Amino acid sequence: MQVNIGITQEQRKSIAEGLAVLLADSYTLYLKTHNYHWNVTGPMFQSLHTLFEGQYQELAVAVDDIAERIRALGEFAPGSYKEFAKITTIQEAEGTPTAEEMIKDLVKGHEAIAKTSRNIVPIAGNASDEVTLDILTQRMTVHEKTAWMLRSMVTTN
Template identity: 60%
Template sequence: MDIETLNGVEKMKVNIGISEDHREKIAAGLSKVLADSYLLYLKTHNYHWNVTGELFHQLHEQFEEQYSELAEAIDEIAERIRALGFRAPGTFKEFNEIASIGEDTDRPKALDMVKRLTEANEQVIRTAREALEPAKAADDEATIDLLTERLTVHSKTAWMLRSHLEE
């Protein structure tokens, strides 16, 4: 058994066929995806609670589907970071420091919510694409698969949201 001591704590080394340097870069990219996903989750849940107007029912249901899916995805992303041997960020402060998605400072109307969620989903797509590079470089199929799934989900979500904005 290969044991290392870090800050006086013994732990078993991660030996999954990916170097520590690669695992660290992958975990850093995944942490950004996690932060963006979490802030998107909060934004979507907020909009679910607060949407009003003639599109209320449709958007209320759509936002619920989206934040429910995000809740599961957030857990999977964090667990992948842990499987790589690193601590997953888990505080709002940590997320805010590394996220590309910001909080709302106002109370948007329904179609502004849709526009902002479209933009936020597209941001998660860009963040996931950046995170793919170190995973590809390390032949980390598990992370590649996870990120590919996130790209698929967020692309479809952005398309569906964007459709509300077209005439």
């Protein structure tokens, strides 16, 4: 059946394309955060291990919400890391960074997702897609706050 929700097919496709990048970014950051949760070492191990766990769990819920919105718009969500790797704006980490390097890298990832979300806002706004705008507002709120909290843990710029 055709999707008839008051948003044109062209608008839905454009929004879904933006959300696909957001999904790829979110999934990439999820994997990175989970990796750091497993591999963090040093005097802040316990606090960072716990912090990273909460962050990757939040991202796991987010990727589901984003993918389901893409489907509600009548498009298919990318679902493999091969697809995600083609469109993500987040770089994978190489090797095993120090705890402070992990924190700095996660700041960059959260800021990248805030920017990706913000780039979709005008597209969704022009289509009066309040549902997507709500998701984007939630994602920007989470990622900007998380980036701030992580930045507050870093001793150097």
